Amino acid sequence: MDSPAQISVLQTAWQWWTYAARYEGALAATRRLGGVLWEFARDSTPDRLRARFGDAEYDWDYHVNTTSGAVGWRDRLLGMFHSAYQPTEPVAFHEMLDALQQSLQQTPGPDHTTLGTALNFRDFTFIDLGSGKGRTLLMASDHPFRRILGVELLPSLHEIAQQNLRQYKSESQRCFVLESICGDATAFHLPADPLVIFLFNPFPESGMRQVVANLDQSLREHPRPVYVLYHNPLLEHTLSESQKLRKIAGTPQYSIFTNL
Ligand SMILES: C[S@@+](CC[C@H](N)C(=O)[O-])C[C@H]1O[C@@H](n2cnc3c(N)ncnc32)[C@H](O)[C@@H]1O
Structure with a gap:
């Protein structure tokens, strides 16, 4: 290829x-x-x-x-x-996924009942927008996601991500459908699956606004559960301006948004 x-x-x-x-x-x-x-x-x-x-x-x-x-x-x-490549630390990543599970059990839903049940990763596609060398894709594969996708702008980082996906071996791996795509994530057409979207400051403010607009539009066309894990949420206000998302959990290190 x-x-x-x-x-x-x-x-x-x-x-x-x-x-x-x-x-x-x-x-x-x-x-x-x-x-x-x-x-x-x-x-x-x-x-x-x-x-x-x-x-x-x-x-x-x-x-x-x-x-x-x-x-x-x-x-x-x-x-x-664009934004400098920096991989997410494993401890921070697993903390965010644990927080996602826990926040669902504690967060009041829009109708004031708790969202309750734990999120079943098997129903969800994990997407990292700005996935670099693909470390989050590998770490996400320790969870039984339906599939895992990364979108990376820089071809050389994407090619290294592809090698990493081929090379990775871990006894804790639960998802084996992993893919790195080379392209501009602000123009990426989101799949119509339930999604966990991961963002680690990949874009400047204009790019974040574009991604939020794309996500709102995608949710209007295909209503489905979506969670956004925003690591180091420097531009959190852009997500708060979404017409579909609301914040359900966060620390200074991350924020979690959902449309539920
Ligand atoms: C801070 S790094 C995060 C890498 C990875 N998500 C992680 O957490 O390990 C941000 C990445 O976003 C990529 N990026 C920047 N602008 C992008 C765009 N418009 N589309 C896709 N990737 C982009 C950069 O090349 C970089 O690899």
């Missing part, structure tokens, strides 16, 4: 600048571009590069490559314009 075409750094920087200049003016956009490039240079010092391997323990355990340490300069620079 052909590899997806690489994304051009210059074109990405130009699109980023044009968008910024439209809202802030050319001078402010150019200054901010300088700031982005300066941050990239600081982020490329040997100390910072070494520090990024601090997230590699998972890779040692499962013989995969999901660390942010082993991301080339090109993808790191592209990440400055």
Whole structure:
């Protein structure tokens, strides 16, 4: 199968600048571009590069490559314009899935009864929008989801995710239908299944608004249970503006939204 075409750094920087200049003016956009490039240079010092391997323990355990340490300069620079690749820590991930289960047992539903029953993962498709090297897909496969999908913009990260999906072996694995798709998640057509959608700050505010609009539209066309797990919820207000979702649980580390 052909590899997806690489994304051009210059074109990405130009699109980023044009968008910024439209809202802030050319001078402010150019200054901010300088700031982005300066941050990239600081982020490329040997100390910072070494520090990024601090997230590699998972890779040692499962013989995969999901660390942010082993991301080339090109993808790191592209990440400055979209969002930098950083894998979710296993402890945080499992805490979020546990919280999802528990919050259902405690949360009042719209009719003031409790939502009650535990979520049956078998009914749900798990989707990570901005899935990078696919670590969350592997971790989600410890739960018996119906299937697991990741959507990643950068072709090289997507290709590594595909290798990881082939290579991963764990006795705790419960779902074996896993797929990484290369594309823009803000334009991704959500499947009509019950969904658990995972977001770890993949988009700037405009991208988040687009995804929320897509989800609202998808729920109008195909009403079904949907949960959104938002890790490090810096742009939580964009989800709160959804016409279909409401927040049912959260900590400073994550928020959980549902349409139920
Ligand atoms: C913070 S990382 C999270 C990776 C993964 N979800 C995890 O939790 O381990 C965000 C990822 O979103 C990707 N991304 C950024 N914009 C995107 C877009 N429009 N469509 C798909 N992926 C995107 C980045 O390339 C990066 O891999």
